[in-house]
Amino acid sequence: MTLTLIAFVGLTFAVLVMLALPLLRRQNGSVIRAAFDMQVYRDQLRELEKDLERGVVTAEQADAARLEIHRRLLNADAEARAAGALQTGSPGRRQRIFTTIALAVALPIAAFGLYGRLGSPGYPDRPHAERMAEMLGLTPDQAKNLRITAETMTKALQDGGKQSDWIALGQTWQQLGEYTKALNAYEQAAGLGPLDAASWASLGEANVMASNGQVMPGAKDSFLKALAQDRDDPRSRYYLGLAAVQGGDAQRGIAIWRDLSQGSPPDAPWMRMLRSRIAQAAQEAGIPPMGISPRHPLDSRPVEVATLPSGPGAAAPMQQQAEQADEGFSPDQKAMIDGMIQRLKDRLATAPQDPEGWARLGKSLGVLKDYDGSVNAYAKAVEQDGGNAGTRLDYGMALLARAETTKAPSLPDAFYEQARWMATNAPDEPGGLYLRALAAESRKQADEAINLWKKLSSVMPPDSPAYSMAQDRLKALGAN
Known part of the structure; x- marks a missing residue:
């Protein structure tokens, strides 16, 4: 004391x-x-x-920094x-001396008073090792014994050892939060022959933790090797989703995590964390997660928020995705998604010159079945950035979805305008071919529609929904 x-x-x-x-x-x-x-x-x-002009930062990041x-x-x-x-009318030396004396008296009194009321003068310091043990879910004695075991094993393996011994050492260091040492032990084990799925996943996890949470290429390779042996390994699927998010592909990361969520028991210990990660990634990317189709990490097909139709109805996939909106999300997470969309609306209300923001809002509202809102948002995006083929295509799809939902007798002029623009500016783009074929059918231009459906079939994989629908339309039009 x-x-x-x-x-x-x-x-x-x-x-x-x-x-x-x-x-x-x-x-x-x-x-x-x-x-x-x-x-x-x-x-x-x-x-x-200058960074904004070079594209180093986004407009939103620039606004925050500015x-x-x-x-x-x-x-x-x-x-x-x-x-x-102060320079023109600074106080005299006497006043400064008085202020200094006042501080010298008041500060210690105030400090003693606050510490006596809020502090714990008689409470002993907690050693670093004890605090680390608590963070790792261990008692101090357990942590001490594990460390002794790890150090003993390390000395015993200096002259070499069996693969299983190195794996056991890696597991021990990993339990102690010594991830660099754990990674070294697992790599020694991998050098002695192929690992099993669990050990590859442990090696990858140790790599991630030793890299401050970043999924580096070596870690990704370990997780892929684990999945080659056990396709359902949850750790590998989780970290590969994290790798996609960290790499800027939030859609693929969310798709991987949704696949893991669907294949996991509802009471799995990682479910709460997984759902929180999905909601966070979706909020930061400005996309509704329920509109993304689940994808296994080994499934290399592209991930999209809204895909081309897979049946007679052009907006069917969007409707199916919207009907699955409740899948795997708690009320709090749904509220978070609604809040994300509302914040995007509020930001666009104050800073409306943002074509990417309007397009993101249009996509989000479309998946949530707010087709009027989706169409209006896309219209603003096209108005501000009319040269973006992707936005034009999404706008056309939103117009189509609204027409089918409301059972409109004909497609709006804006839909034909998007089809004409695609014909002139992106004649070979598959989505544009789709819009143009529908526009031709709607206007009873059968020959033109047949040519466009055939062209779409020639550029799409035979197992894709767009190819199947193009073939169905060709049959309906009597094409050979």
């Missing part, structure tokens, strides 16, 4: 010295420092605009003004 008191007094004295010295010195240099800071912030703004720089710039300007006022 005496040592604690001495340390407390020493720290208090040091703080008082640091506070008192600026007060006792003459006030100078503040204006120069503030002016320097302001110049730095102006340079940061110019660099930010807001923070502006805040700091304003604070620096206020500091410069305050410093200027």
Whole structure:
């Protein structure tokens, strides 16, 4: 207790010295420092605009950074003004000495009072090892015994050992949170011959943890080797989904996680964490997760939020996806998704010049069956970025979905406009061929429709839904 008191007094004295010295010195240099800071912030703004032009940052990231720089710039300007006022009318030495004495008396009293009320003067310090053991779910004795075991095994294996011994050592270090040592042990085991699925997954996991949570190429390779032996290994499927999200492909990551969610027991220990990850990734990417078809990591087919139709109805897949909206999500997660869409709407209301934002909103609303909202959002996206073929295609699909849902007697003019644009600007794009074929059929141009369906069939894989539908339409049109 005496040592604690001495340390407390020493720290208090040091703080008082640091506070008192600026007060006792003459006030100078503040204006120069503030002016320097302001110049730095102006340079940061110019660099930010250059990064935005080069595409290094997104418009949303630039807005957030610009807001923070502006805040700091304003604070620096206020500091410069305050410093200027101090120089023209700074208090005298007597006043500064009085302020210093007041701090010297008030600060220790306030500190002792707060510590006595909120602190725990008699509570002993907790050693680092004890805190680490608690984080790992171990008692201090368990952690101590495991460490002794790991160190003993490490010494025993210095001259070599069996693969199973290295795997056991890796597992022990992994239990202790020593992931770099665990990774080394697993790699030693892998050097002695092929591992089983569980060991490959453990090696990959140790690699991820040793890399501060990043799924590096070596870890991905380990997880793929695990899945080659056990297609259902949950750790490998989870981390490969994480790898996709970290690599910027949120749709594929969510698809992998949804596949894992569907194939897992409802009470599996990872389900809560998995659903939280899905909701978080979807929120950050601005996409509704229930509209993404599940994909196993070994399934290399592209992942899309809304696919081309698989039956007579053009909007069938979108409707099927919307009907599955409740699958695997708690009410809180659904509320989070609704909140995500509302925040996107609010942001677009204040910053409407954002074609990507409008397109993202259109896709989200379409999956949720708000076809009017989807059409209106896509219309704004096309208005702001009319040269984007993907947005034009999505707009046409939204118009088609709304027409089928409302059982409209004919397709709207905007749909034919998108089909004409695709014919001129993206004549070989499969989605454009699809829109153009439907437009031709709607206008009773059978020969044109047949040619377009045949062209679509020639560029699509035979096992794809679009190919099957094109063949169905050709039969219905009497084509040979």
